Amino acid sequence: MSSVMSHKMAAGNCGDGPRALIGPSILNADLADLAAESNRLLDAGADYLHLDVMDGHFVPNLTIGHPVIKCLRRRVPAAFFDMHMMVERPERWVQPMADAGADQYTFHVEAAGDVAAMVRHVREAGMRVGVALKPGTAVDVVTPWVDRVDMVLVMTVEPGFGGQSFMADMMAKVRYLRENFKDLDIEVDGGVGPVNIDACADAGANMIVSGTALVTSSDPAQAMMTMRTSVTRGLDAFKKV
Numbered sequence: 001m002s003s004v005m006s007h008k009m010a011a012g013n014c015g016d017g018p019r020a021l022i023g024p025s026i027l028n029a030d031l032a033d034l035a036a037e038s039n040r041l042l043d044a045g046a047d048y049l050h051l052d053v054m055d056g057h058f059v060p061n062l063t064i065g066h067p068v069i070k071c072l073r074r075r076v077p078a079a080f081f082d083m084h085m086m087v088e089r090p091e092r093w094v095q096p097m098a099d100a101g102a103d104q105y106t107f108h109v110e111a112a113g114d115v116a117a118m119v120r121h122v123r124e125a126g127m128r129v130g131v132a133l134k135p136g137t138a139v140d141v142v143t144p145w146v147d148r149v150d151m152v153l154v155m156t157v158e159p160g161f162g163g164q165s166f167m168a169d170m171m172a173k174v175r176y177l178r179e180n181f182k183d184l185d186i187e188v189d190g191g192v193g194p195v196n197i198d199a200c201a202d203a204g205a206n207m208i209v210s211g212t213a214l215v216t217s218s219d220p221a222q223a224m225m226t227m228r229t230s231v232t233r234g235l236d237a238f239k240k241v
């Protein structure tokens with residue numbers, strides 16, 4: 001049975017520090033069967049769903065928007081929807097995504113003109129706030145905002161496509177964030193799977209997005225258990241520091 005967070009429940013932190021959470025990305029799933037694919041991964045133990053929104057401008061790809069999320073919410077009533085907004089002008093879609101049933105709204109710091117205004121806007125819409133950084137963006141670009149957001153997403157691929165190779169050198173950013181913000185939800189996204197989860201766990205990530213590795217796995221339940229165990233070990237090690 002999945003430990004799926006209830007809709008609207010705070011994702012990672014329930015007072016005893018960040019929790020190990022696995023959130024499949026459905027980008028490389030059969031999008032013609034999005035609800036069935038989402039429920040399959042949730043039934044296999046996913047803690048939340050990572051939904052990649054691309055506008056063809058911020059990244060050279062196009063995916064889904066709030067009308068699809070609204071329909072998906074009717075078919076997937078209880079899951080936590082983590083919206084990864086790879087879009088220009090992210091302020092434009094905050095209210096439509098909240099109205100569609102999104103729980104967390106992660107915008108890219110590279111796309112946000114006024115980060116403070118974006119944070120306020122997302123909170124006023126009733127969603128958790130995530131801020132994402134591309135591989136080429138230094139982690140200190142987001143540190144001024146860490147105390148105002150719920151989560152930082154460290155991209156481990158260049159955003160735009162699933163199935164790319166994991167960029168292990170991004171773990172330095174994750175480690176810096178965990179060492180300096182012990183209760184922060186830190187998400188990694190891009191090329192992550194059981195083969196490289198130990199690197200993510202050792203660096204202190206606690207919210208794990210995995211797309212291709214889970215969608216194509218013959219045993220996604222085992223893959224998610226493997227990753228959750230590794231991340232829990234990593235978090236315990238940081239607690240001892």
Ligand SMILES: O=C(CO)[C@@H](O)[C@H](O)COP(=O)(O)O
Pocket residue numbers: 025027028050052084086157158159160161162163164189190191192209210211212213
């Ligand atoms: O945001 C993105 C890509 O831009 C990610 O969410 C990927 O879609 C994750 O898929 P894999 O890299 O794990 O296949």
Ligand SMILES: [Fe+2]
Pocket residue numbers: 025050051052084189209
């Ligand atoms: Fe993503």
